[in-house]
Amino acid sequence: MEDSLKFFFDNREAIFIIILSIFLGIEVISHVPSVLHTPLMSGANAIHGVVIIGAIIVMGHADNLLAMILGFIAVVLGTLNVVGGFVVTDRMLEMFRKKKSKK
Amino acid sequence: MEAFTSQISILEISYILASVLFVLGLKKLSHPDTARSGNLWAAGGMFLAILFTILFHKKEGASIGNIPWIIAALVLGSAVGWFAAKKVKMTAMPQMVSLFNGMGGACAALISMMEFPHIPADLISRNGMLNGEAITIMMGMMIGSVSFSGSMIAFGKLDEKLGDIKSKVLRYINLGFLLLLLALLTVILIQPQSPPMWWIYVFALLALLYGITFVMPIGGADMPVVISLLNSFTGVAAAFGGFLYNNQAMLTGGILVGSSGTILTILMCKAMNRSLLNVIIGGFGGSSSMASGPTDRTVKEVTLSDAAILLNYSQKVLIVPGYGLAVAQAQHLCHELDTLLGARGVEVKYGIHPVAGRMPGHMNVLLAEADVPYEKLLEMEDANKEMQNTDTVIIVGANDVVNPAAEDDPSSPIYGMPVIKVWEAKNSIVMKRSMAKGYAAIENSLFYHPKNRMLFGDAKTSLQKLVGEIKNLS
Numbered sequence: 001m002e003d004s005l006k007f008f009f010d011n012r013e014a015i016f017i018i019i020l021s022i023f024l025g026i027e028v029i030s031h032v033p034s035v036l037h038t039p040l041m042s043g044a045n046a047i048h049g050v051v052i053i054g055a056i057i058v059m060g061h062a063d064n065l066l067a068m069i070l071g072f073i074a075v076v077l078g079t080l081n082v083v084g085g086f087v088v089t090d091r092m093l094e095m096f097r098k099k100k101s102k103k
Numbered sequence: 104m105e106a107f108t109s110q111i112s113i114l115e116i117s118y119i120l121a122s123v124l125f126v127l128g129l130k131k132l133s134h135p136d137t138a139r140s141g142n143l144w145a146a147g148g149m150f151l152a153i154l155f156t157i158l159f160h161k162k163e164g165a166s167i168g169n170i171p172w173i174i175a176a177l178v179l180g181s182a183v184g185w186f187a188a189k190k191v192k193m194t195a196m197p198q199m200v201s202l203f204n205g206m207g208g209a210c211a212a213l214i215s216m217m218e219f220p221h222i223p224a225d226l227i228s229r230n231g232m233l234n235g236e237a238i239t240i241m242m243g244m245m246i247g248s249v250s251f252s253g254s255m256i257a258f259g260k261l262d263e264k265l266g267d268i269k270s271k272v273l274r275y276i277n278l279g280f281l282l283l284l285l286a287l288l289t290v291i292l293i294q295p296q297s298p299p300m301w302w303i304y305v306f307a308l309l310a311l312l313y314g315i316t317f318v319m320p321i322g323g324a325d326m327p328v329v330i331s332l333l334n335s336f337t338g339v340a341a342a343f344g345g346f347l348y349n350n351q352a353m354l355t356g357g358i359l360v361g362s363s364g365t366i367l368t369i370l371m372c373k374a375m376n377r378s379l380l381n382v383i384i385g386g387f388g389g390s391s392s393m394a395s396g397p398t399d400r401t402v403k404e405v406t407l408s409d410a411a412i413l414l415n416y417s418q419k420v421l422i423v424p425g426y427g428l429a430v431a432q433a434q435h436l437c438h439e440l441d442t443l444l445g446a447r448g449v450e451v452k453y454g455i456h457p458v459a460g461r462m463p464g465h466m467n468v469l470l471a472e473a474d475v476p477y478e479k480l481l482e483m484e485d486a487n488k489e490m491q492n493t494d495t496v497i498i499v500g501a502n503d504v505v506n507p508a509a510e511d512d513p514s515s516p517i518y519g520m521p522v523i524k525v526w527e528a529k530n531s532i533v534m535k536r537s538m539a540k541g542y543a544a545i546e547n548s549l550f551y552h553p554k555n556r557m558l559f560g561d562a563k564t565s566l567q568k569l570v571g572e573i574k575n576l577s
Contacts, residue, residue, distance in 0.1 A: 003230060007235050010235075011235065011346070014345075014346055014349065014354060017351065017354050017355060017358070018342065018346075018354065018358050021354070021355050021358035021359055021362065022358060022361075022362040023362075024126060024359065024362075025129075025358065025359040025360070025361065025362030025363035025364075025366070026362050026363065026366050028126060028129045028130045028133065028359075028363060029129065029133060029363040029366045029367060030366060031133060032132075032133035032367075032370075033133075033135070034370075034374065034457040034464055034482070035135065035464050035467045035480075036132065036133060036134075036135060036138060036464055037367065037370070037371065037464040038196065038197070038200075038464040038465050038468055039132065039138060039142075039464070039468070040129075040132050040133060040138075040367065041200065041330070041331055041334060041364070041367055042196075042200045043128065043129065043132045043141070043142050043145060044129065044132075044334060044338070044359075044360045044363055044364055044367070045200055045203055045204050045207070045334050045337075045360075046142075046145065046146070046149070046203075047125050047128070047129070047145055047149070047338075047356050047359065047360050048204075048207050048334070048337045048338040048340075048341045048356060048357055048360040048361075049149065049203075049207050049210075049341075050121075050125075050149060050152060050341055050345075050352055050353050050356035050357065051207055051210050051211045051214070051337070051340065051341035051344050051353060051357070052153060052210065053152055053153065053156050053344075053348075053350060053352060053353050054210075054211070054214040054341075054344040054345075054347070054348060054350070054353060055210050055213070055214055056153065056156050056157060056160075056167065056173055057156065057160060057162065057167070057348055057350075058214050058217050058218065059169055059172065059173055059176070060157075060160065060162075060166075060167030060168050060169060060170075060173065061162050061165065061167070061168065062168075062169060062217075067217055068169065068172065070213050070216065070217055071169075071213075071217065072172060072175075072176050073213060074209075074210045074213040074214055074217075075173060075176035075177060075180065075210075076176045076179050076180040076183075077180070077206040077207070077209050077210040077213070078180065078206070078207065078210040079176065079177050079179070079180025079181050079184060080180045080183060080184040080187075080203060080206040081184075081203050081204070081206040081207035081210065082146075082149055082153075082180075082184070083180060083181045083184035083185055083188070084183075084184035084185070084187055084188045084199070084202075084203040084206075085184075085188075085200075085203045086142060086145070086146040086149070087184065087185055087188035087189060088188040088191065088196065088199055088200065088203070089132075089142045090139065090142055090143070091188065091189070092193075092196065092468050093138045093139040093142060094139065095193075095468060095471040095472045
């Protein structure tokens with residue numbers, strides 16, 4: 001019991017952030033028109049590419065060849081997620097914009 | 104926790120900025136006018152977080168090393184990602200999103216795998232493996248791996264490289280893997296000492312296999328929901344990484360996607376009038392409702408010239424597009440047809456079902472690509488309101504979203520799903536390659552409806568010929 005309480009205490013800030021972020025995520029999304037579901041999903045997909053920061057940290061402190069190789073792969077995959085995700089979303093949204101300006 | 108230095112402080116400030124940009128980006132993404140800048144804002148936040156991590160991150164006083172290699176990896180990933188995203192066809196968008204999502208999942212899983220040997224020894228000596236760090240690492244690895252392999256299967260299905268396997272056995276295998284996975288997780292966590300690394304590899308392998316068997320039995324039509332779900336999985340995996348590194352940007356970014364992705368998944372399920380559980384374990388019921396209705400029903404075909412005349416003398420025409428339109432790349436022809444009819448004084452609108460295509464909103468994206476004006480696109484409710492005054496409805500490559508069974512056949516698997524009530528219009532023409540069933544694999548009684556006529560053929564060829572016929576009419 002004391003261990004779990006200590007765990008909570010040590011991570012209280014992170015737990016705060018997690019709980020508030022959950023509500024924020026729900027609130028931010030809840031009024032989206034169905035037209036934007038695909039771009040929104042794609043945009044959210046790019047945002048979780050933030051996992052790349054973890055990959056950079058791991059690779060930045062890699063001390064053996066295996067860790068270097070795996071870290072390199074992780075950074076490449078993470079970048080694919082980020083860059084590909086944002087570019088695809090932008091392409092989708094570009095089309096919405098083009099037609100808006102025409103009318 | 105690192106001790107205070109001005110560099111750490113600057114890094115944390117950049118993370119706060121990045122988190123704010125993520126939130127504002129998502130917020131702006133949910134309004135049509137601001138969506139594009141929202142995406143750029145989120146991308147800016149990401150750039151900030153990555154740059155400052157490389158510059159200022161410290162782990163026990165040590166800066167980030169191997170910078171040339173990190174930059175090489177960033178450049179390689181950016182080049183490939185940029186190229187792939189620019190090259191992909193609009194119709195292939197859903198599978199591309201799935202692919203990128205899988206990459207993120209794999210990234211999260213790899214991070215956990217590399218961090219496992221680095222769990223502090225004093226933490227293990229105090230509590231054994233049942234400590235916060237080990238739990239975080241194992242969860243990140245499990246969710247990341249499931250998201251990776253699941254996304255790859257979803258990609259294969261949408262790209263039509265993989266078919267649907269609807270076997271009951273697979274469901275039990277799937278459940279078996281899940282139980283094995285959880286059992287191994289428990290065993291690893293109750294070890295007093297750090298287990299050998301190959302246990303971890305087996306664990307990751309089991310998670311990958313579970314991801315495959317999790318998505319495999321789910322039908323192609325449900326892939327959007329699955330991708331959205333896996334998207335939020337990856338968000339959660341990223342958040343576990345943030346917890347592990349005490350990294351605020353990863354934590355907020357991951358959780359935001361985790362929660363908003365879950366809501367989006369539920370919204371998508373609602374549009375199909377099904378529960379998430381039903382999507383995951385149920386799948387559509389197959390041909391169960393075939394017996395209902397008479398068997399001697401007849402299908403009326405329409406010739407191209409009749410169809411052209413019918414359209415030409417209609418006052419109001421509604422086009423209901425479906426995935427068949429996207430597959431045939433016929434969105435530009437559709438627009439040609441609508442301008443041609445418009446020039447002849449016919450009022451043409453589009454009726455968009457929320458789940459038409461393979462992702463909600465997919466049809467809007469495709470029609471926008473073909474320069475169809477925004478105000479011509481009617482949402483389902485508005486289209487249904489105008490239906491009785493509509494002279495002719497053309498259904499191009501859509502099937503389940505116009506099935507009357509959703510309204511009047513309680514035994515149908517799609518009963519209760521909101522549909523576009525095309526049969527209330529004065530005439531309807533279904534453009535379709537054959538009498539084959541749609542993704543839900545159920546009969547469509549609309550084809551036998553007295554007011555309906557069929558125009559068989561590939562959507563693109565038919566539309567081309569139809570446009571030609573109408574041009575010849577004058």
